[in-house]
Amino acid sequence: AYGDCQIEYYIIYVKYDPSSRNWPPVADAGGPYMGKIGEDITFDGSGSYDADDNIISYSWNFGDGSSGEGVNPKHHYSHEGKFTARLTVTDAEGEYGVDEAMVYIDETPPTVEIEKPKERFLYILDTEIMSLLFKTRIIGGITIEASATDTISEISKVEFYLDDELMETDYEWPYQWYWGKSSFGNHVIKVIAYDSAGNSASDEMKVWVMI
Ligand SMILES: [Ca+2]
Ligand SMILES: [Ca+2]
Ligand SMILES: [Ca+2]
Incomplete structure (x- = not known):
């Protein structure tokens, strides 16, 4: 103590070795996507990234009970509606990132x-x-x-x-x-x-x- 003023010191030790750190990948599901019933929609996961550049899989859930793989899979929907497509990207270390995109299958006029x-x-x-x-x-x-x-x-x-x-x-x-x-x-x-x-x-x- 120094007068009324108290000064405290904190020392924090951080063990940091950049070469051993694996960054989790970041998913980007693109979109929003628009389409008609039965029309192929090309999804775009190419905005996903990983600081270590080690993404090994792109896994899609299209929100209608079906799924797909790859950076740019195609999928069509069998009925109208608003769907949420979810992309999961996984890296070589098993860490993953998730993103969602809206899909509008719309044939009804406003x-x-x-x-x-x-x-x-x-x-x-x-x-x-x-x-x-x-x-x-x-x-x-x-x-x-x-x-x-x-x-x-x-x-x-x-x-x-x-x-x-x-x-x-x-x-x-x-x-x-x-x-x-x-x-x-x-x-x-x-x-x-x-x-x-x-x-x-x-x-x-x-x-x-x-x-
Ligand atoms: Ca990584
Ligand atoms: Ca509409
Ligand atoms: Ca206006």
């Missing part, structure tokens, strides 16, 4: 709906005013909004079309396009949503505008 504007409503300067007995009327710029969901994989993008011309591609929820370009008369708004497996669905609405 669901998409134009939420704003609503059918048979009047909008003035991006604000909903009142319901109408006839088709939607839009006066001034408006933010077109769509909802899109997918039951198996994920929504990858939502496209907004005006009279079949692509105006905006939105990759992130909320899915929106601000229609501020000067327009007059009857137009068709169309929205197409894509899931991450490439399936698509659309919704459209006829509107009368004065922007």
